[in-house]
Amino acid sequence: MLLRAVASRDPRKSPPPPETSSSDPSSPPTDESSAPKSGSSRIDLGMVALNAASGWRFYPLEGRIVARPASGVGVFEIVLLPGEAVKGPPSHEVCMAAAVAASGYDVNPPGIDRAKEYCDTCLAGGESFRAESDFVRVWYRHCPEGMVAAWFACKEKRAAERSVLESMRQCDHMISSVRLPPPVS
Numbered sequence: 370m371l372l373r374a375v376a377s378r379d380p381r382k383s384p385p386p387p388e389t390s391s392s393d394p395s396s397p398p399t400d401e402s403s404a405p406k407s408g409s410s411r412i413d414l415g416m417v418a419l420n421a422a423s424g425w426r427f428y429p430l431e432g433r434i435v436a437r438p439a440s441g442v443g444v445f446e447i448v449l450l451p452g453e454a455v456k457g458p459p460s461h462e463v464c465m466a467a468a469v470a471a472s473g474y475d476v477n478p479p480g481i482d483r484a485k486e487y488c489d490t491c492l493a494g495g496e497s498f499r500a501e502s503d504f505v506r507v508w509y510r511h512c513p514e515g516m517v518a519a520w521f522a523c524k525e526k527r528a529a530e531r532s533v534l535e536s537m538r539q540c541d542h543m544i545s546s547v548r549l550p551p552p553v554s
């Protein structure tokens with residue numbers, strides 16, 4: 370299944386295009402950080418919902434979501450981590466280690482461009498690494514309802530290209546907007 374993100378539309382003026390899966394427009398986001406940014410649309414990908422940057426193509430697969438930017442350079446992957454991935458109180462280092470392990474890249478921490486934030490009840494962060502001939506940015510978002518790991522990877526020689534830098538910025542916004550579905554009772 371291919372889902373393509375398009376720019377946000379006012380649902381009263383026109384319905385979303387058929388290839389976009391968006392959350393119910395009649396139910397507003399629960400907090401400011403989940404409101405779509407300009408040029409993005411809220412989409413439900415099953416295992417997560419997020420504000421998808423315009424032009425990205427999403428491929429929900431078994432146990433992961435794979436996405437490609439409009440430029441075609443690089444790939445963004447999102448996975449849910451099991452509850453036991455982080456033991457004890459979450460810290461940036463512990464969550465980052467779990468996210469890097471989920472990515473499958475063989476890297477030596479700490480990474481570069483370290484970022485972390487605590488908002489609402491979630492801890493989120495990311496670091497960048499060089500892995501053989503690849504450049505990879507790894508993120509995590511640890512919330513009471515669960516933890517998500519994500520990474521964007523491309524060939525190292527392309528990491529400084531304007532389109533790649535823009536894609537990583539878009540990934541940063543998308544991962545910060547990730548929400549897990551409510552538990553089924």
